[in-house]
Amino acid sequence: MNPMTKSRIASHWGVNAEGEVECALCPRNCRLKPGQFGFCGVRGNVNNEQHTFNYGCAVPVTFEAIETEAVYHFRPGAKTLCVGNIGCMLECDFCQNWETSQVKYLDWRNIKHYMPEDIVELAVLNDAGIISWTYDDPVVWHEFVLDTARLASKMGIKNLYKSSLYIEIQPLKELIEVIDIFSISLKSMSSAFYRRYTKGRLAPVLDAIKELARHRDRHIELSQLVVTGLNDDGTDARNTANWVIRNLGSQIPLHFVGFHPAYKYTQAKRTSLDKLLELKNIAVTEGIEYSYIGNVYEKDVSDSYCKSCGNKLVERFGLSSNVLGLDQKGQCLKCGKKSPVIEPFHSLDSVSNDTKETGFFKPVQDFFFKWNDKVNGVHIASEESHSESIKIQVQRLPDNQLEYLKLNRCPGRIIVTKRAENEVGVKISMDTKKKFSIIPLLDRAHFPVRQEPEAVKSNGMGGMGTG
Numbered sequence: 001m002n003p004m005t006k007s008r009i010a011s012h013w014g015v016n017a018e019g020e021v022e023c024a025l026c027p028r029n030c031r032l033k034p035g036q037f038g039f040c041g042v043r044g045n046v047n048n049e050q051h052t053f054n055y056g057c058a059v060p061v062t063f064e065a066i067e068t069e070a071v072y073h074f075r076p077g078a079k080t081l082c083v084g085n086i087g088c089m090l091e092c093d094f095c096q097n098w099e100t101s102q103v104k105y106l107d108w109r110n111i112k113h114y115m116p117e118d119i120v121e122l123a124v125l126n127d128a129g130i131i132s133w134t135y136d137d138p139v140v141w142h143e144f145v146l147d148t149a150r151l152a153s154k155m156g157i158k159n160l161y162k163s164s165l166y167i168e169i170q171p172l173k174e175l176i177e178v179i180d181i182f183s184i185s186l187k188s189m190s191s192a193f194y195r196r197y198t199k200g201r202l203a204p205v206l207d208a209i210k211e212l213a214r215h216r217d218r219h220i221e222l223s224q225l226v227v228t229g230l231n232d233d234g235t236d237a238r239n240t241a242n243w244v245i246r247n248l249g250s251q252i253p254l255h256f257v258g259f260h261p262a263y264k265y266t267q268a269k270r271t272s273l274d275k276l277l278e279l280k281n282i283a284v285t286e287g288i289e290y291s292y293i294g295n296v297y298e299k300d301v302s303d304s305y306c307k308s309c310g311n312k313l314v315e316r317f318g319l320s321s322n323v324l325g326l327d328q329k330g331q332c333l334k335c336g337k338k339s340p341v342i343e344p345f346h347s348l349d350s351v352s353n354d355t356k357e358t359g360f361f362k363p364v365q366d367f368f369f370k371w372n373d374k375v376n377g378v379h380i381a382s383e384e385s386h387s388e389s390i391k392i393q394v395q396r397l398p399d400n401q402l403e404y405l406k407l408n409r410c411p412g413r414i415i416v417t418k419r420a421e422n423e424v425g426v427k428i429s430m431d432t433k434k435k436f437s438i439i440p441l442l443d444r445a446h447f448p449v450r451q452e453p454e455a456v457k458s459n460g461m462g463g464m465g466t467g
Contacts (some may be wrong), residue, residue, distance in 0.1 A: 010043055011143055012171050013050035021045040026089040026139055027167050027204035032172050039139040041103030042087030045134045054233030055144050056114050059084045062413040067319045068444045069132050069183045070223040070255045072292055075346045076314050076321040081128040084447055091199045094227050096264035099449045101136040110240050110449045116148035123157050125408040134162040135447040141330045142171055149178040165208040166200050172208050181219045182212055188231045193378055213248050217294050223255035228268040237279040241286035250289045258295035295443040297376045297418050308337040320419045358404035361393055363429035367438045370425035377417035377441040384434045385411045395427040
């Protein structure tokens, strides 16, 4: 059964003079007659009340590194429990997760249902100190995010919100009360770009970012997806850098992220490394102190350095990070200057876990995956529910370095990505006969909803209207 046949009363709405339900969650302010859905496809008018239809409806939970969320200055390498919703208040022509953000294309077989207690319990059981609200934009998941984030905060778990921040100020203030880390996707500094390619408006996004920046105790990083032929000529990079400096400060990290052709924008090529480096250099020239590039697996392109003495503080390759030049307080080991990197050594939550197995590991099923020009990461996906702890051995080829991961009590996923220049692929082994899949990732923000043919298993085991 389609889970969206069930609903509950939403927050942030009213009834206008014409008797229509008017949504006050995002700046679109959809006006709905009974039986109509809003633009997002997951909020609608039921008997002149606005309901949310996606409470707890999510893609399978995934354990990833915090760098996946374009966050480099908070707990480098930290394990995050990533939770992604369905529906969106925008419709970007280049959407990297359009199969789930645009509900009309949704395959319900890819969707799970969780309650807030489920998410928090999975984070605790799997030693994830951060819950990330990610993949599709969590604005339209407002009620579920708030309920879960409040519960997580009571358990000492941090909340990370990855969003384009197309949201009204009042619901944003509710989020600021419970979200610790904001990773904001500022797609362009052009109003025309927003209107044409996202079906939204730029001004409310800038207003929301400025409101967020008033709260200095919240960690903020910004990213810009660099779409070939649309916002890659340097104008957006320069304008974005200058706006960030004027309104947020020069120390706010600004990420330029490569895109892969998707949805309605498939005629263009992937963003090149040279282009990303060019835009990064523009931002630095304009005065941004910390600019990074994403969806790139190259050495020496996204490291963090001390602004006082030039000492390398954090070394990065792809989604892997290594804290080299900081002490426990985040101070440079060479000159003692305080860095902007928060909690560089956090004891619990490393996504890459130990390189030594403390108990006997007996592989029951194996997978091989070879890295290529488009794919440098995979999701290890558990297809069946399980109550026991499942151990996963990752053998990196050709060096044969071994790492060990665990999945505790969930049908979910865990990420594995390329970690070195000479690495050609991985052998992944599980100690269970339960069904797993190895699913390729096209970029770090991508949530693949179906299995691709690149993975080879070695041993053969295995209605309402719109307003």
